Amino acid sequence: MVPDTGVTLRQFPHKAVESYGEVEFARLDRKLAMFHALSSEDKQLLPEFEPRMSAIAECIEVNVTLLSRIADSATSISSSSDLSVPQENGHPTPNSPSLPSEQTTDRAAEEKQLLSSEIRRGFTLLARDWSAVGEQQRDACYKPLVEAVDSAYKEASQTNQSLSRDAFRVLVPGAGAGRLPWELVRRGFAVEGCESSFTALLVGNYALNSVSGEAASTIYPFVHEQSNVASQKAATRPVSVPDVNPKDIPNVADFAMRAGNFVHAYEGHDNAWDAVVSCLAFDLGDAVIEHVRRVSQVIKPGGMWAFIGPMPCFDGGQMEGIHLSVEEFLGIVRRCGFTMVKMEEVEVSHTADAESLRSIQLRCPFVVAVKERPS
Numbered sequence: 056m057v058p059d060t061g062v063t064l065r066q067f068p069h070k071a072v073e074s075y076g077e078v079e080f081a082r083l084d085r086k087l088a089m090f091h092a093l094s095s096e097d098k099q100l101l102p103e104f105e106p107r108m109s110a111i112a113e114c115i116e117v118n119v120t121l122l123s124r125i126a127d128s129a130t131s132i133s134s135s136s137d138l139s140v141p142q143e144n145g146h147p148t149p150n151s152p153s154l155p156s157e158q159t160t161d162r163a164a165e166e167k168q169l170l171s172s173e174i175r176r177g178f179t180l181l182a183r184d185w186s187a188v189g190e191q192q193r194d195a196c197y198k199p200l201v202e203a204v205d206s207a208y209k210e211a212s213q214t215n216q217s218l219s220r221d222a223f224r225v226l227v228p229g230a231g232a233g234r235l236p237w238e239l240v241r242r243g244f245a246v247e248g249c250e251s252s253f254t255a256l257l258v259g260n261y262a263l264n265s266v267s268g269e270a271a272s273t274i275y276p277f278v279h280e281q282s283n284v285a286s287q288k289a290a291t292r293p294v295s296v297p298d299v300n301p302k303d304i305p306n307v308a309d310f311a312m313r314a315g316n317f318v319h320a321y322e323g324h325d326n327a328w329d330a331v332v333s334c335l336a337f338d339l340g341d342a343v344i345e346h347v348r349r350v351s352q353v354i355k356p357g358g359m360w361a362f363i364g365p366m367p368c369f370d371g372g373q374m375e376g377i378h379l380s381v382e383e384f385l386g387i388v389r390r391c392g393f394t395m396v397k398m399e400e401v402e403v404s405h406t407a408d409a410e411s412l413r414s415i416q417l418r419c420p421f422v423v424a425v426k427e428r429p430s
């Protein structure tokens with residue numbers, strides 16, 4: 056899907072980088088202007104402020120340089136018609152009747168804000184999936200899921216002793232920046248990740264395909280947070296990516312990332328996967344039923360679905376929709392043909408900055424479920 060910003064998918068990476076630099080530097084300029092408007096007595100009480108703004112500007116400069124490389128590497132992402140970047144409702148498309156110039160300017164400014172916030176999200180995804188600062192988050196989420204696949208494989212290979220790890224097919228919908236599928240490939244499984252966000256694919260593609268060796272790049276993912284900041288050091292701390300060599304996977308690995316909406320992309324792929332693994336992939340909104348139904352269709356009878364989630368809704372229930380409870384969600388899972396063999400509550404976070412004054416923890420079920428065989 057072409058984002059409502061009016062930017063085509065082909066244009067998106069470079070437009071987003073351009074907007075990011077413009078928006079972030081303009082934000083710093085506004086802050087500096089506000090600082091300069093203070094009385095000289097007040098300014099004297101804040102000697103750290105201007106150096107903090109300069110340090111942030113330097114970090115953004117480095118981010119922009121890396122982003123250009125990331126954008127250049129984006130040509131290898133297939134342009135599925137099903138890709139998305141988050142949209143703001145009611146944006147006119149490029150084909151809308153032309154607007155008076157003031158509105159056009161507002162629209163252009165909003166478009167840049169939206170693109171820039173996508174890029175900021177991209178940095179936090181890179182830090183979560185491909186840096187040492189994301190390790191704790193990943194351990195809490197990915198470790199139990201990977202262990203569940205290991206156990207499912209061991210069980211399956213007891214009944215079918217010729218089943219090799221590379222013939223055990225695992226699907227990861229909502230794969231984000233690609234670390235979870237990569238961890239599974241590293242353990243020898245045949246894996247396909249599916250992701251509908253162009254931003255997640257963009258940064259994941261960079262880590263998986265454009266980088267060889269550890270710590271190839273430095274990013275500053277925390278410079279964008281302007282409130283809840285403990286210190287300049289916390290905001291401007293550098294993060295090396297990746298924390299592993301992404302090429303460190305078996306030579307003949309069967310590994311793919313599919314760009315698109317999982318529900319549409321796997322229509323007709325019935326009984327094709329030994330396991331589905333999803334981490335915070337689906338939320339409790341309206342689409343959840345079709346997601347669960349599709350998972351149930353694509354797994355082989357006797358196959359496993361291990362998931363952490365669903366992702367709690369962040370709109371606080373403000374948006375229209377049916378807003379299911381976790382209990383209702385788990386009921387759908389059972390009624391779509393799964394027997395739960397493990398269920399516990401886990402506390403996880405997603406892209407939260409551990410050094411921020413405000414950090415969001417999520418309480419979610421961790422479930423291992425088996426698709427019932429036809430009786």
Ligand SMILES: C[S@@+](CC[C@H](N)C(=O)[O-])C[C@H]1O[C@@H](n2cnc3c(N)ncnc32)[C@H](O)[C@@H]1O
Nearest residue numbers: 229230231249250251252255316317334335336
């Ligand atoms: C909260 S993120 C989690 C990403 C990753 N699993 C992780 O743990 O970091 C949820 C991801 O699922 C993706 N997603 C949601 N619905 C999807 C769908 N129907 N098809 C493909 N991707 C989807 C979103 O684009 C988003 O990147």
